[in-house]
Amino acid sequence: MSASEDPRLTGPADAPILAALHAVCFDDPWSLQAMVDILASPGVIAWLAFDRDAGGTSAPAGFAIIRLTTDEGELLSLGVAAAFRRRSIARRLLAMGMRHAAECGARRIFLEVAEDNVAAQALYAAEGFEVVGRRPAYYRRADGAPVAALTLRRRIAGRFWRIRL
Numbered sequence: 094m095s096a097s098e099d100p101r102l103t104g105p106a107d108a109p110i111l112a113a114l115h116a117v118c119f120d121d122p123w124s125l126q127a128m129v130d131i132l133a134s135p136g137v138i139a140w141l142a143f144d145r146d147a148g149g150t151s152a153p154a155g156f157a158i159i160r161l162t163t164d165e166g167e168l169l170s171l172g173v174a175a176a177f178r179r180r181s182i183a184r185r186l187l188a189m190g191m192r193h194a195a196e197c198g199a200r201r202i203f204l205e206v207a208e209d210n211v212a213a214q215a216l217y218a219a220e221g222f223e224v225v226g227r228r229p230a231y232y233r234r235a236d237g238a239p240v241a242a243l244t245l246r247r248r249i250a251g252r253f254w255r256i257r258l
């Protein structure tokens with residue numbers, strides 16, 4: 094029996110953990126240096142989720158990285174290691190990111206997802222994202238096959254400001 098903990102804010106000091114998680118979640122992992130550079134970029138905020146086992150030992154389970162501009166947020170990356178999936182960790186990471194973005198004044202959040210990524214699309218649809226664009230051949234699979242990216246958007250300010258009032 095294990096339990097996921099509340100995601101916590103993280104930054105460049107945790108780049109090795111985030112790069113390792115990214116590598117087990119994606120075919121085209123970001124290098125450690127790329128992760129350091131992204132985390133150090135203006136407006137970039139990241140969260141790490143941990144899972145604690147019955148003995149009290151915590152293990153990194155998932156992450157979310159968001160970039161905030163004046164009134165928009167962009168979900169740069171979101172991943173949960175396979176052993177910890179379907180336990181609402183991504184949902185909680187996403188909620189945390191959207192809440193933070195709303196508190197910082199963002200009115201909408203965008204992301205890109207591969208057209209063949211059924212799991213992620215189900216998550217985003219369940220969380221209220223809608224498809225607003227499509228970029229053909231945006232990704233390339235390990236075998237070289239091109240995959241389109243869908244651009245998704247969710248308005249966030251209204252909902253979270255109402256909760257805050």
Ligand SMILES: CC(C)(COP(=O)(O)OP(=O)(O)OC[C@H]1O[C@@H](n2cnc3c(N)ncnc32)[C@H](O)[C@@H]1OP(=O)(O)O)[C@@H](O)C(=O)NCCC(=O)NCCS
Nearest residue numbers: 118171172173178179180181182183184206212213215216
């Ligand atoms: C997509 C991903 C982040 C989901 O993480 P997760 O922690 O398993 O997701 P959650 O448990 O929070 O799921 C929330 C909801 O999303 C949907 N969902 C998640 N995974 C799903 C799957 N494999 N099939 C169908 N629906 C799925 C469901 O509606 C789910 O709710 P439910 O479990 O109550 O049915 C994870 O599968 C992952 O890391 N994949 C590889 C990296 C990736 O694709 N990242 C997104 C790039 S845009």
